[in-house]
Amino acid sequence: MALSPLLVPMVAAREAVRTAVEAALSLPLGLLIEFTGLISWRPGASIGWHHDANRPYLQQRAASAVCYLNQAGRDFEGGAFRFQTGTPQVVHAAPGRVVAYGAQDSHCVDPITSGERFTLTLWFTQDPAHSEDTRLLVQLAGPVPRSLGLPASMWRLPDGTDLRLCRLGMAGFALVWQGQVLHSTEGLPEDGTTGSSQLQLQLAVQPGVLQAWLNWQSPPRPHRPDGTEGGTSGGGACGVAAPAVEQGGCAEANPAEATVAQLVAGIEFGSVQDAVLAVQHFLQDWSCVECKSETFRCE
Numbered sequence: 001m002a003l004s005p006l007l008v009p010m011v012a013a014r015e016a017v018r019t020a021v022e023a024a025l026s027l028p029l030g031l032l033i034e035f036t037g038l039i040s041w042r043p044g045a046s047i048g049w050h051h052d053a054n055r056p057y058l059q060q061r062a063a064s065a066v067c068y069l070n071q072a073g074r075d076f077e078g079g080a081f082r083f084q085t086g087t088p089q090v091v092h093a094a095p096g097r098v099v100a101y102g103a104q105d106s107h108c109v110d111p112i113t114s115g116e117r118f119t120l121t122l123w124f125t126q127d128p129a130h131s132e133d134t135r136l137l138v139q140l141a142g143p144v145p146r147s148l149g150l151p152a153s154m155w156r157l158p159d160g161t162d163l164r165l166c167r168l169g170m171a172g173f174a175l176v177w178q179g180q181v182l183h184s185t186e187g188l189p190e191d192g193t194t195g196s197s198q199l200q201l202q203l204a205v206q207p208g209v210l211q212a213w214l215n216w217q218s219p220p221r222p223h224r225p226d227g228t229e230g231g232t233s234g235g236g237a238c239g240v241a242a243p244a245v246e247q248g249g250c251a252e253a254n255p256a257e258a259t260v261a262q263l264v265a266g267i268e269f270g271s272v273q274d275a276v277l278a279v280q281h282f283l284q285d286w287s288c289v290e291c292k293s294e295t296f297r298c299e
């Protein structure tokens, strides 16, 4: 089975961000990933002042992290991240830069005015019942039908990659049908049946992914385009680069909403940097032939 080229870098980036954020926020219970998003922000996209646990059904959310995959001012214009806790701050995207903050902390994103902004967005929980890997495994291991009930555009990429299988792969598992590991669910009926006979889908450990993941470890740092070595100035696994923040006027924000100051701005984690470069490389080829303007949304 051919692995999606996105899979291993995504697993690596996701795990590197999780580990780093866990350490940075020093949460005694640790963090489980509740949601992994690879998000495209196109011109006009923005998000007003909010916090990430602002619905009754989001109370399990403990923290959020956004790992920027491309560069503000070069790959896109606008899209500044504004944070309102204590001293207002503005963070501009740079590949590998991560912001992490508490789920109750108030923030917003300025409108994107040109280009395309890519983020790896992770929401974290401390409640095992809301871990996305656990939930997916339980769901997929359960009896058919196993439809996730989402429109195909939310889980199928333009090249046919099924993000649900990727997520399963991230946990080191695969779906097997008729003795073959499934790479794509195209053509499979969503309700899990073929006529009267049910699909014999099984969960299987996917040694290929685990092996790739184990081998991935820490490859030599690629050279950066500006000629400097990759890696961080602080040394060790999690160096803190000079924060690229500026003071920002956040007139609309209600300071009373802001709680614990847990913004980790301007961090470049070495391991994240490697993974981000790999994800970025993949994204460069990722355009839909049918509708170039809707990179992630066409079917």
Ligand SMILES: O=C(O)CCC(=O)C(=O)O
Pocket (backbone or CB within 6 Å): 047, 052, 066, 080, 081, 107, 108, 109, 119, 121
């Ligand atoms: O992309 C960002 O900088 C922040 C996104 C955000 O606030 C969200 O997705 O809730």
Ligand SMILES: [Fe+2]
Pocket (backbone or CB within 6 Å): 050, 051, 052, 064, 107
């Ligand atoms: Fe948010």
